[in-house]
Amino acid sequence: MKLLLKGGRVIDPSQNIDTITDILIQDGKISMMKKDIPLPESDSGNDLKIFDLKDKIIAPGLIDMHTHLREPGFEYKETIRTGSEAAVAGGFTSIACMANTDPVNDNRSVTEFIHKQARLAAMANVYPIAALSKGQDGKILTEFGDLKNAGAVAFSDDGNPVADSGLMRHALEYAYSFDMPVISHCEDTGLSSGGLMHEGFISTQLGLQGIPGIAEDIMVIRDINLAGFTRTRVHIAHVSTAGSVQAVREARSAGINVTAETAPHYFTLTDEALKGFSTNFKMYPPLRGADDVEAIKEGLRDGTIDTIASDHAPHSSVEKDVEFEYAANGITGLETSLPLSLKLVHDGILTINQLIEKMSINPSNILKIPKGSLKTGSDADITVIDMNKIWTVDTDKFRSKGRNCPFNGWELKGKAVMTIVGGDVRYADSEL
Amino acid sequence: MKKKKVVMDAEEIERSLTRIAYEILERNKGTDNLIIIGIRKGGIFLAERLREKISAIEGTDILSGMLDITLYRDDVLTTGKRPEIEKTYIPFPLDHKKVILVDDVLFTGRTIRAAMDALMDFGRPELIQLAVLIDRGHRELPIRADFIGETLPSSLWENVNVNLTDNRNTDEVVIEES
Amino acid sequence: MNLSRKDMLGIIDLSREEIDFILDTAESFKEISTRKIKKVPTLRGKTVITLFFEASTRTRTSFEIAAKRLSADTINISASSSSVVKGETLIDTARNLESMNPDIIIIRHSAAGAAHILAGLLEQSIINAGDGAHEHPTQALLDMLTIREKKGTMEGLKIAIVGDIAHSRVARSNIYGLTKMGADVAICGPAMMIPRDIDQMGVSVYYNMEDAIKDADVVMMLRMQLERQKRDLFPSLREYANHFSLNRDNIKLAKNDVIVMHPGPINRGVEITPEIADGPYSVILEQVTNGVAVRMALLYLLSGGKK
Numbered sequence: 010m011k012l013l014l015k016g017g018r019v020i021d022p023s024q025n026i027d028t029i030t031d032i033l034i035q036d037g038k039i040s041m042m043k044k045d046i047p048l049p050e051s052d053s054g055n056d057l058k059i060f061d062l063k064d065k066i067i068a069p070g071l072i073d074m075h076t077h078l079r080e081p082g083f084e085y086k087e088t089i090r091t092g093s094e095a096a097v098a099g100g101f102t103s104i105a106c107m108a109n110t111d112p113v114n115d116n117r118s119v120t121e122f123i124h125k126q127a128r129l130a131a132m133a134n135v136y137p138i139a140a141l142s143k144g145q146d147g148k149i150l151t152e153f154g155d156l157k158n159a160g161a162v163a164f165s166d167d168g169n170p171v172a173d174s175g176l177m178r179h180a181l182e183y184a185y186s187f188d189m190p191v192i193s194h195c196e197d198t199g200l201s202s203g204g205l206m207h208e209g210f211i212s213t214q215l216g217l218q219g220i221p222g223i224a225e226d227i228m229v230i231r232d233i234n235l236a237g238f239t240r241t242r243v244h245i246a247h248v249s250t251a252g253s254v255q256a257v258r259e260a261r262s263a264g265i266n267v268t269a270e271t272a273p274h275y276f277t278l279t280d281e282a283l284k285g286f287s288t289n290f291k292m293y294p295p296l297r298g299a300d301d302v303e304a305i306k307e308g309l310r311d312g313t314i315d316t317i318a319s320d321h322a323p324h325s326s327v328e329k330d331v332e333f334e335y336a337a338n339g340i341t342g343l344e345t346s347l348p349l350s351l352k353l354v355h356d357g358i359l360t361i362n363q364l365i366e367k368m369s370i371n372p373s374n375i376l377k378i379p380k381g382s383l384k385t386g387s388d389a390d391i392t393v394i395d396m397n398k399i400w401t402v403d404t405d406k407f408r409s410k411g412r413n414c415p416f417n418g419w420e421l422k423g424k425a426v427m428t429i430v431g432g433d434v435r436y437a438d439s440e441l
Numbered sequence: 442m443k444k445k446k447v448v449m450d451a452e453e454i455e456r457s458l459t460r461i462a463y464e465i466l467e468r469n470k471g472t473d474n475l476i477i478i479g480i481r482k483g484g485i486f487l488a489e490r491l492r493e494k495i496s497a498i499e500g501t502d503i504l505s506g507m508l509d510i511t512l513y514r515d516d517v518l519t520t521g522k523r524p525e526i527e528k529t530y531i532p533f534p535l536d537h538k539k540v541i542l543v544d545d546v547l548f549t550g551r552t553i554r555a556a557m558d559a560l561m562d563f564g565r566p567e568l569i570q571l572a573v574l575i576d577r578g579h580r581e582l583p584i585r586a587d588f589i590g591e592t593l594p595s596s597l598w599e600n601v602n603v604n605l606t607d608n609r610n611t612d613e614v615v616i617e618e619s
Numbered sequence: 620m621n622l623s624r625k626d627m628l629g630i631i632d633l634s635r636e637e638i639d640f641i642l643d644t645a646e647s648f649k650e651i652s653t654r655k656i657k658k659v660p661t662l663r664g665k666t667v668i669t670l671f672f673e674a675s676t677r678t679r680t681s682f683e684i685a686a687k688r689l690s691a692d693t694i695n696i697s698a699s700s701s702s703v704v705k706g707e708t709l710i711d712t713a714r715n716l717e718s719m720n721p722d723i724i725i726i727r728h729s730a731a732g733a734a735h736i737l738a739g740l741l742e743q744s745i746i747n748a749g750d751g752a753h754e755h756p757t758q759a760l761l762d763m764l765t766i767r768e769k770k771g772t773m774e775g776l777k778i779a780i781v782g783d784i785a786h787s788r789v790a791r792s793n794i795y796g797l798t799k800m801g802a803d804v805a806i807c808g809p810a811m812m813i814p815r816d817i818d819q820m821g822v823s824v825y826y827n828m829e830d831a832i833k834d835a836d837v838v839m840m841l842r843m844q845l846e847r848q849k850r851d852l853f854p855s856l857r858e859y860a861n862h863f864s865l866n867r868d869n870i871k872l873a874k875n876d877v878i879v880m881h882p883g884p885i886n887r888g889v890e891i892t893p894e895i896a897d898g899p900y901s902v903i904l905e906q907v908t909n910g911v912a913v914r915m916a917l918l919y920l921l922s923g924g925k926k
C-alpha cells in the first residue's frame with residue numbers, strides 16, 4: 010500500500026521545510042519527499058492511492074499531549090476507542106492521556122491496558138502518562154522505572170495538584186534520571202478549594218466562589234524553583250494566567266529547564282462566558298480574565314508557551330446537566346483544538362509554521378517520542394489542514410462521547426481534512 | 442381619518458350630573474349610610490363630582506372611595522399584557538351601606554360585574570346602585586343602571602369616550618370610530 | 620409600562636423603569652392585605668409551586684400568602700420531602716414538575732444559577748427566591764419598596780449594607796437595585812467577606828462600621844451566617860459582634876431619621892442588638908408586610924407569561 014500526496018504545501022518545522030512538494034508513503038513510512046513525484050506505471054496502480062492536496066497544508070501528524078480518555082473506569086464518558094477516533098477527526102495522530110482513570114494509571118497493568126486498547130482501536134497513537142504518586146494521592150511515588158518500561162511517557166498527578174513540595178522534588182529528580190518529564194498541574198488548593206471560577210468581578214457578580222490566578226502562579230513558581238534547584242526539568246500543564254506566563258518566561262531566560270502548555274479555551278474565552286451559568290464553561294483551571302488571555306497569546310507568540318494541548322476532558326450529562334456548583338470540571342477539546350488554534354494564525358498572532366511547530370515537534374520533544382517530523386524514514390503520521398474551510402461545530406457529530414463543548418454552534422475557519430497514522434488514512438473529509 | 446362626534450358638551454354633562462344627584466337623593470331618601478365609589482379610571486372624576494353635588498345639596502359630607510377592578514376582570518390573564526394595577530381606596534367597611542357605584546360608560550356590563558364582586562370583599566352592603574353618565578347598550582350580562590345621564594345608541598365599532606378633566610369647561614363625551 | 624419577561628431571576632436584568640413599575644404595582648397590592656376579605660380572584664385556577672431546596676419558613680410563607688391572596692393554588696415542595704435526596708437531579712425534578720402543568724415555579728436553592736437552569740428548561744415562569752450567593756430579587760424589591768415608602772425616593776440616599784457581603788445574595792440584589800435607583804451605596808464588612816472587585820458594581824467599600832454608617836439614611840444589616848461559609852473565614856461570632864454589630868452607640872452616627880433594615884431572621888446580639896432591632900428606627904416588620912405585596916405584584920405580572 011502506497012500513498013502519494015500531491016501538490017500540498019508541506020510545512021515541517023522539525024526540518025525547517027515550507028514548500029510545495031509531493032510526499033510518497035510506503036510501508037507506513039515517509040519514503041520520499043520531492044517535487045512532482047512521477048506517477049508510477051499503470052501496473053502498480055491498484056496498490057497506490059493518490060490525493061491531490063493542492064491548496065492544503067501537509068503537516069507532521071499533530072500531537073496533543075494532554076487528554077483524558079477516561080478508560081479504564083469511566084467508559085460512559087469516553088473510551089480509548091472513541092477518544093482516539095475524536096483525536097484523528099480533530100487532526101491528531103498522537104495523543105497522551107492522563108492517569109486519573111479508575112483504577113488510576115499508577116502501575117504497569119493499567120499502562121499496558123491502555124496500550125492494548127489503543128492498538129485495538131487502531132486510530133491514533135496513544136501515549137499513557139502515568140501517575141506521579143500512587144493513587145494520585147500525593148504521598149508515595151509510583152514505580153517510575155517499571156512504568157517507563159511498560160510504555161509510559163511522563164508522570165503526572167494531573168487533576169490532583171502535588172501539594173507536598175518534598176514529594177514533587179523527589180518526583181522531578183527521579184523522573185529526570187529516567188529522562189522522563191514530570192507534568193505539573195499547578196494549583197495551590199489552599200487558595201483554590203471551594204472555588205468554582207476565576208476570582209474577579211464576574212465571580213463577585215455571580216456569587217460563585219473564586220479561584221484567584223495566584224493559586225496557579227504560586228505553584229508554577231514553586232515547581233520552577235524545584236526544577237532549578239534540582240537541575241531537572243518540569244512541564245507546566247494548562248497555563249491559564251498572566252502570572253504563570255511571566256514566571257515561565259523568566260525561568261527560561263534564567264536557564265531553567267521548564268516547558269509549558271496552554272489549552273485553546275485559555276486564549277479563546279474569558280470568565281465573561283460564565284455569566285449564563287452554563288456548566289460547559291466550567292473547567293480547571295478556570296477561564297480567566299481578558300488580561301490573562303492577552304498574556305497567553307503573547308506567551309504563545311514569543312515562544313514562552315511551547316505547545317497547545319486540548320486538556321480534552323469528556324463528561325456525560327450526569328456530571329454536566331446539574332447545578333453549576335455540582336458540575337464536573339472540564340470540556341471536550343480534541344475536535345475543536347486545531348480550528349480554535351488556527352484562529353491565532355488568522356489573527357496574525359502565530360504563523361502557520363509556528364502553530365504547527367507547537368502542535369507537532371514541540372510536544373514530541375517534551376515527551377521524547379519519535380514523532381512530529383516528516384523526515385524520510387519516519388512514521389508516516391500526517392495531518393492535512395484546510396486553512397480556510399468554514400464549518401460549524403456540532404457536538405452531535407462528535408466522535409467523542411463528550412458533548413460538554415462550549416463551542417457548539419460556533420462557526421470556525423480551518424480544520425484538519427485528512428489524518429494519516431502510520432501510512433493509513435484514519436480520517437478524511439468527504440471531499441477527499 | 443377618524444370621525445369624531447361630540448355628543449355631550451360640558452354644560453350638558455353638568456346638567457346630567459345634577460339631575461343624577463337629585464335622583465340619588467330622592468331614591469335613597471337622603472344621605473344616610475350613602476357611599477359613593479368610583480370605578481377606575483373613568484368613574485373617578487364622575488364619583489367626585491357627584492359627591493360634591495350631593496354634599497352641596499344636602500349640606501353634609503359623604504364618604505367616597507375608589508375601586509380598581511382589574512384583579513376581578515374575567516379577562517385579566519387572557520389579554521396579552523397584564524393591565525396596570527392602581528390603588529383601591531375604600532378605607533371603611535361597606536356593611537349596611539348604600540353604595541352608589543359610579544362609572545362613565547355602561548357597555549357590556551362586565552366591568553360592573555367585576556366591581557360588584559370586588560365590593561363584596563369589603564363587607565355586605567345593604568344595596569348597590571349603579572350610576573353611569575352614558576349607557577351605550579350592547580350588554581353581555583344581565584346588568585342595568587339605576588341612574589343614567591344619557592342613553593346613547595352606538596355601534597360596536599365605535600368608541601364612546603368620556604373626557605373629563607379638572608378644567609370642567611372642556612368636558613365632553615365623544616363618539617369615535619375605532 | 621409592562622413587565623415583558625417570563626422569569627424573575629435577578630435584579631441585574633431589570634431596568635430602573637421596571638423596578639419602579641413593580642414597586643408601583645406592589646403598592647397597589649398592599650391594600651388587598653388590609654381588606655376584610657384578603658383575597659382577589661385574579662389567579663383562580665393557576666398553580667404556583669414553591670420548590671425549596673433550602674429551608675426558609677419566612678420566604679416560603681410570604682410567597683404562599685401572596686399566591687393565596689391572589690387565589691392561586693399553591694403546592695410546596697421542599698428538598699426533604701422531594702425525591703431530590705434520592706439522587707434525582709434538578710433537571711429531573713423540573714421535568715416532573717412541568718408534567719403537572721404548574722403556571723409559576725418559585726425556586727430557592729443553595730447553588731447559584733439554579734433558577735436559571737429551570738428558566739432555560741421550562742415554559743413556566745420561574746421566580747428566583749434565592750440562589751446561592753447570587754441573587755434574591757424579591758428581597759431586594761421589598762427592601763426597595765420599604766425604603767421608597769419611608770423616604771419617598773432612593774435617589775441620592777446614603778445606604779449602608781453591612782455584613783458578609785461575599786456570601787450574601789441579598790446584598791448583591793440590593794446593590795444592583797439600589798445603584799440603579801440612584802442611591803449611594805456603601806458596603807461594609809470584615810475584609811475577607813468583601814468580594815473582589817466589588818467596587819466595580821458602583822459601591823464604596825468600608826472595613827469599619829463607623830465610617831460606613833456615618834450620615835446614612837438607611838442601614839441594612841445582613842444576617843451573619845457562619846454556616847454558609849465554606850471555610851472558617853472568621854475567628855468567632857463574638858469578634859464579629861464586637862466590630863460589626865449595629866448598636867445604640869454607633870447608630871448615632873447615622874442620620875437622625877435613619878431606618879434600620881434586616882432581611883431576617885435576626886441573630887439578636889450578633890449583627891444587631893435587640894434594642895435596635897425592636898427600636899424606633901427599625902422597619903423590619905414593614906419589610907415583612909411589603910414582602911407579601913411585592914410577591915403578589917410579581918405573581919400577577921408574571922402570570923400568563925410564556926416563553
Ligand SMILES: [Zn+2]
Nearest residue numbers: 167168194246
Ligand atoms: Zn489538570
